[in-house]
Amino acid sequence: MITNILSYLDAMAQRFPDKTAIADEKTFLTFAEWKYQAEVIGTALGVATDKQMRRPVLVFVDRRIEGLVGFMGVVESGNFYVPIDCKMPDQRVKLINDVLNPIAAITTTVADDKILDLIEFKGVRFNYAEVIDNEVDKAYIADVRSKVIDTDPLYSIFTSGSTGVPKGVVISHRGAIDLAEWLVETFGFDETDALGNQTPFYFDGSVKDIYICLKSGATLNIIAKKYFTFTKLLVKFLNERKITTILWATSAVVLVGNSQILNDSVPKYIKRVFFAGEAMPAKQLKVWIHKLPNAQYVNLYGPTEITVDCTYYVVNRDFDDDEYIPIGKACHNMEVLVFNDQDKLVGVNEIGELCVRGTGVALGYYNNEIKTHEVFVQNPLHNFYDDKIYRTGDIVKYNKHGEIEFVSRKDFQIKHMGHRIELEEIEVVVNSIADISNAACIFDQEKDSIILYYTTVSGEELDIINLIKDKLPKYMFPNEVFHLRVLPYNMNGKIDRIELKKNYDAQ
Template sequence: MNNVLEYLENSAKNFPHKTALTDPSSSCTYKELYDRARIIGSYLSGLTASEKPVVVYMDKCVEALISFMGIVYAGCFYTFINPDQPAARIGQILEVLQPDCIICLGDADQKLRGLSFHGTIFDYLKISSPLFCERLNAIRSESSDTQPLYCNFTSGSTGVPKGVLVSHRSVIDFMKYFPDMFHITQDDVIGNQAPLDFDVSVKDIYSAFKTGASIVLIPKKHFSIPTMLLDYLCSHQVTTLIWAVSALCMVSQLKGFTYKVPDRVNKVLFSGEAMPASHLAIWQKYLPHAQFVNLYGPTEITCNCTYYPVLKVFEPEEKIPIGIPFPNERVFLLGPDDKLITEEGKTGEICVAGTALALGYYNNPKQTQKAFVLNPLNTHYPETIYRTGDLAFYNNLGELCFSGRKDFQIKHMGHRIELEEIELVLNSYPEISRACCAFDTKKNRLAAFYCGELDKKELLKRMRETLPSYMIPNLCIPVLHIPVTANGKMDRKKLLEMCL
């Protein structure tokens, strides 16, 4: 197998009339998805070359996913851009990609032209083409599994977004194991939470296409209204959630399960940041028969590189491990001296080797060379690894435990501090439903933001019982909610703006 289209083609053959995709306004069967994607592929194949980027510029919807597959049929790779993103960021992404074509839904011409895009803009609804079977077959026969499949953009340290370019081979390698390991089958309905430009959605898309499961696209607005979200999960009989931690915490924090329990959900896989044990315990209480799995991995290694099946209820102050490597992925820790760390309790940087690694950053050789480096442990032949910038240690069972980001490791009052360590303590207090720490570099002060009914005086008193003085935040700010980024992670930058 060398192309992810085989997943779609097998499901279209085996489950032609089964609903593949659903959003609030439309749906399609696997056969409709297959047929429409081939028409789009035929149309694009005469307008742009293989291995070129094609942008899908629309809200999360059925048409966006069909466009993805059409782009792949044309031998190209896709990038999803949500129109709600700031114009400056959209402009930066287009500058990096330099695409010939953009597919939109409805009229987006004026806005895109204002961003100095000079290529061709297509309205999805107006794309019509004969089916060029011979041309599509020729494109397929010349393809290889190392060709790019998608490019997702993450923030860049230079202020310019970095496009993580992932090949067919990396997704095929990951999907060889992922659905089977977590028992995702044709009988499942996957409730998609992640934006389509976030790699969590890759697990939704290709798990479904490989197995013949259905995908239900959940609108973003539902994740601020628990009753609406839970009604949606129940009405669509969703069984599988592969969600960001913040999305799960929104339900538990706002006591959503007192309204309704989506009792058909039997798989809850979470990632993106550390899951507070107290929130996980609420989900476990209301879905006692569900499988819970903590997943870890940055975009650059194709979704995830470690997993931890949760088989017990953790105490609020306990850290949930990120577990052990996925098959065919090598995950190890390097110390500051680039020496291998194997002993219990010692912190090192998480490094990953294997087929799962991305191709690099699109049109950004400098940043690629900085992150995708030669393995310093291998002096016999060149072996590329990805240095994640994340820190971890081994517990007494040999499982990896996340210990924060290198860039969240701050220097304060002469001490190195992990912000996640402070958050773990705050989240263990029963009166606090969600907490986040940030460091104001300009004023050299720690700030803690929290949702809950604990007054600042009592909060400081409790922290002094557990944390050394240099880890006590200078500011403790109660908030109604913790803002999140477009990818569902806590937005520390926005929180810090409250201090200015």
């Protein structure tokens, strides 16, 4: 029985020591090299941190292999990794740092270290290029392995928080192991496959790429961001690397389909197309199906809090252009429960909140007991023993085929550009600006746009984006900004977001 995700890396380093495991645009590592460098980093972490275990370690990531080596190095030390986008505003990194109080950080560039300086980072620092020249302490590595169990934390990825403070979702080894086992066995991945990674490593969608690679021996190719701007180069890259599988954000699949590039050339080695993160319009998917009719198309659904995915749907029938692809049925070792407002299970075509139980359910939010207990709760179907479920806040229904369809959100959380965002976090940041008297966000799902309305004490318009650019990541920037003299309020004295949406639609 596998209890540590590193067992996969051990096995692949033994079976395919000289096979390319991970590759970016400029360089690559074999499985044996990946394992060795991870053990070097793990040893260095142990020495510098007095062999602490189960503590957070920041790993700065970009579209390079160094981040993936850093992840496994942290796990070799018995700790858990926290991906940090190297382009993330330093104030947001500081918020994450304050929540975690991490024992160490692994950097790659001078810019990464400057961010640590700005946030007054107190932990131990490691530069990737310098630390991998150290030696491996095999006895220490073996000792750590003997102590790690499958419910220990593996990684933490931060999502948006309604109070303005990001929430660190903590995922266990068991959650990632079950995900990898299910994906590889269900969809037949092996060492002949080549994955084309699009999802950033600070985003939970990339977890699939990483652990399919480690479990199956497939090569993980990191696609540079420029290829999604110049899509002709993208198809050329996919063919040169003989990519057999893409597990992309829905928006990326749609982007490539809309670019018309598939009319000129197609990725001829593709066998599987997975998409996740947002609802997939059938009309957009048909572009791919028409050009690659023999590929398998799979819709994956799940929030960060349940180890990436909890449902899936293999596209096996035709859809009208105005339909969305269903999110399907539960993944292996996961159970999906849909409850109405009275916590009763719903029937066909009755809407309710999607809740999840199983080994993929996160350990909670790091250092945030209040928020954890709000959504990680006892199964309302019984009270005989501890049976934790996660309330996703997603409103869904079962269709006549018994498939789950996404309907809407229950609260102010949205899915934008593949990221789950609390609109309230944007409002908190905007309201912190000196001249702002109030602010409110709404979301246009059809246009995938965040709309911000605000009022000022002075009555003057402000350059909002410029004022928030150092406090929020780009994917949280409002797409449209409107300055109002007054905001509408409802009878309860709250900002009337329904009225704002009506006015926006009318415009």
